Amino acid sequence: MSFRIGLSAVAIALGLVATPVAAQEKPSTLGLGIFTFTSGPAAAYGMPGKNAADLMLEEINAKGGIGGVPVSATYVDEAQGAQGVIAEYRRLAGEPKNQVMVAALSSANCLALAPIAEQLEVPTVGWNCDTHQLLLDGKSKYVFRPNGNTVPEFVAYAIYLLDRKPDVKTVAIINPDYAFGHDAATIFKAALKALKPDVEVVAELYPKLSSPNYQTEISRLATAHPDVVFSNLWGADLENFVRQATPRGLFTSSQVILALGETVLQRVPMPDGVIVGVLGDGWWMSPDAKENVETVKFAAAYKQRFGEYPVFPSIKMANTLIYVKAAYQAAMQKNGGKWPTRAEIADAMKSSNVATLTGTTQTRADNDGLVDQIVGVTMKSEGRSFPLISDMARYKGNSLMPQPGQDPIAWVSTLKPEFAKTLPKPGSYK
Amino acid sequence: MRIILAAAAVVMLAALAFAAPWLQFVLTLAIAKGFAALGVAVLLRAGLISIGHAMFFAASAYGAAFLARAGINDLGLLLILSVLVSALIGAIAGSFLVRYRAIFFAMLNLAVSMVFYALCAKLYGVTGGTDGLPVPIPAVFGIVFAEPVFKSILFYLSLTLMVLVGLAVHRYLDSPLGHALSAVHSNEIRLEYLGIPVWAVLLIAYTISAALAGLGGSIAGFAIGRVVPDFAFWTASGHLVLIAVLGGIGGVPGAFIGALFLELLHSAAVTVTDAWNMFVGITLIVVIMFMPQGIYGLFERKEAQSS
Numbered sequence: 001m002s003f004r005i006g007l008s009a010v011a012i013a014l015g016l017v018a019t020p021v022a023a024q025e026k027p028s029t030l031g032l033g034i035f036t037f038t039s040g041p042a043a044a045y046g047m048p049g050k051n052a053a054d055l056m057l058e059e060i061n062a063k064g065g066i067g068g069v070p071v072s073a074t075y076v077d078e079a080q081g082a083q084g085v086i087a088e089y090r091r092l093a094g095e096p097k098n099q100v101m102v103a104a105l106s107s108a109n110c111l112a113l114a115p116i117a118e119q120l121e122v123p124t125v126g127w128n129c130d131t132h133q134l135l136l137d138g139k140s141k142y143v144f145r146p147n148g149n150t151v152p153e154f155v156a157y158a159i160y161l162l163d164r165k166p167d168v169k170t171v172a173i174i175n176p177d178y179a180f181g182h183d184a185a186t187i188f189k190a191a192l193k194a195l196k197p198d199v200e201v202v203a204e205l206y207p208k209l210s211s212p213n214y215q216t217e218i219s220r221l222a223t224a225h226p227d228v229v230f231s232n233l234w235g236a237d238l239e240n241f242v243r244q245a246t247p248r249g250l251f252t253s254s255q256v257i258l259a260l261g262e263t264v265l266q267r268v269p270m271p272d273g274v275i276v277g278v279l280g281d282g283w284w285m286s287p288d289a290k291e292n293v294e295t296v297k298f299a300a301a302y303k304q305r306f307g308e309y310p311v312f313p314s315i316k317m318a319n320t321l322i323y324v325k326a327a328y329q330a331a332m333q334k335n336g337g338k339w340p341t342r343a344e345i346a347d348a349m350k351s352s353n354v355a356t357l358t359g360t361t362q363t364r365a366d367n368d369g370l371v372d373q374i375v376g377v378t379m380k381s382e383g384r385s386f387p388l389i390s391d392m393a394r395y396k397g398n399s400l401m402p403q404p405g406q407d408p409i410a411w412v413s414t415l416k417p418e419f420a421k422t423l424p425k426p427g428s429y430k
Numbered sequence: 431m432r433i434i435l436a437a438a439a440v441v442m443l444a445a446l447a448f449a450a451p452w453l454q455f456v457l458t459l460a461i462a463k464g465f466a467a468l469g470v471a472v473l474l475r476a477g478l479i480s481i482g483h484a485m486f487f488a489a490s491a492y493g494a495a496f497l498a499r500a501g502i503n504d505l506g507l508l509l510i511l512s513v514l515v516s517a518l519i520g521a522i523a524g525s526f527l528v529r530y531r532a533i534f535f536a537m538l539n540l541a542v543s544m545v546f547y548a549l550c551a552k553l554y555g556v557t558g559g560t561d562g563l564p565v566p567i568p569a570v571f572g573i574v575f576a577e578p579v580f581k582s583i584l585f586y587l588s589l590t591l592m593v594l595v596g597l598a599v600h601r602y603l604d605s606p607l608g609h610a611l612s613a614v615h616s617n618e619i620r621l622e623y624l625g626i627p628v629w630a631v632l633l634i635a636y637t638i639s640a641a642l643a644g645l646g647g648s649i650a651g652f653a654i655g656r657v658v659p660d661f662a663f664w665t666a667s668g669h670l671v672l673i674a675v676l677g678g679i680g681g682v683p684g685a686f687i688g689a690l691f692l693e694l695l696h697s698a699a700v701t702v703t704d705a706w707n708m709f710v711g712i713t714l715i716v717v718i719m720f721m722p723q724g725i726y727g728l729f730e731r732k733e734a735q736s737s
Contacts, residue, residue: 039707080700081660083459083650087697090452108561112656115564119577131561178551178560 026339032073033092035103040079041210044235052314056321066328082112093122107131114143123346127320132408138366146323146361146369151408152400153279156373158191170202172226177206184232194415214241232259242268263311266386277375281359282315295357319356326354366404370397394429458653460693461588464686465646467673469639474679477615481667482539483643485546488662490516490644491651495563505568512648520640528632550659562658565651596682678724
């Protein structure tokens, strides 16, 4: 009896294994696995991404989906940690209808998923994944990142700062205590050292993630009295820091750089003249964005649905979905209108050049993306309750990126002040 | 009857992983956590709650990553050495931790494990900080397999180890050393009067439990392919205690039942709702309220009724 049950179990098992992985027939829906934080503190960054994905997919489906196939997304919460994220990735990848994964937000999760993506041969597009380590070996076939990475993102701030404040002598850094914060500090310091060797770093503070209280750090910063305070705090941490630092005069005594400042412009009062940016070109109010009808429509729809204008994580997500759609269109054009396989989609992403809501994203031979970097300063705006970014510079994506295969930090150290002079000046982008 | 049930469960696990390949990863991870929870359960027999066993789990996974970086590239060797690493750390930490009881023991374990966590997260140049370290795919007896094959080998190896190590721990708990643990719980002074050194009994138990957690950690490291400081975070330690209590500490299978239950529940909950944490929490409350002996307690009670 039990033997027979065992046999039938094996039979069922074989049946399940035999399902085809890549269907050439057009499916009834196209599944996407979208990985972001939908719970916990990092949801401050993850939810704008999810909201944008909801909206963007609606827009894509309203126009007939991708190649006539409606798109549906399965969201995976990255707050469950690498183990849960990997389990979900494997489960979703096992379903043939899920052809592409949009993963992930957290660099640690991206690094953990990358080898699995290569092994399972599933096109995986990092919608955030800032870490410059992700595509360092240049061997990725299925992992793509149509974003900038930490290197151009933070080098841009060093260049902008030295243009705006050429006589800077002392710098203090306050970054979150995990890889993103430490990487940003390393890159920013290396860039400053290369471009203006006499700059001195007088304090480096790494408060732990999700600290409610920054009074000690602010006191340290006040006593160090640096010309410049650099920070890549984000989410609720950044809001808390700005709220606590403003009354203590940090913004008047030092030039503050908030690398992810754009995400909180609509939420906390911020004084004028703070250097902020969007880690890429994803600002919904940039001159390029304002000229793009699609972007204006997207921002208005986003505001109407979610009560806030999109922040740059939203734009990053929307651009990533545009990137996926473009890859499908390219792949179908190439193979004569047939529904593409996963390999064909990955092939179409290779060396692609896609127009996004806010610019273009170019995929290099090592699958890393070239995206322009926008940096500016906050300025009060007539008729809006929150400050906008003015005096902007828009750096070309390829100008701030090391060549494929080059050690990024070593590349940053080779930068010359003459090189910085060739780049756009603050205020040139309008 | 009990042996047939256990054998059937193992066969079912083997078949389940075969039926749904994505489940294989979840099950490997569940077995890995089962080992660590078994370590916690061993100490629970003596009435000692350790809220720090994720340290040994992580230490062994980091050990595997470092040993692999140093050029050791054999699954068997890496498993043995990384378990030895965690056993060694267990013996060192245990030598002073087993002097304490109750809340002091729990809190000191927590403290030591959080120091370890902080070191893993802060020593950016050594441990890769929060981005962690890769655990590459090792060779198995000199043969390098493709990833899917290796993961299958790892799963069936874990399944085999679950049975073998499970039997060994069962024998240990049934030995005088094992029974002494319950005696520590009920009356420690009497044990000393019987001429049994409580300190040694507990140190042996602590080292064994650290080794078990280490075995789970290195399996998890190989399955995930990356080790991050979160492995050692106190919530991970709490998770292990939860698994042990949920499964029931009445017997060795309890830890594995608890781990499988919790991992599968988690996998099911995240597919349904964003509020998966609440889902898991409510189920835990229900189990704890209505099954104080854990899930394994149900089987034991039935057994007692039928015999």
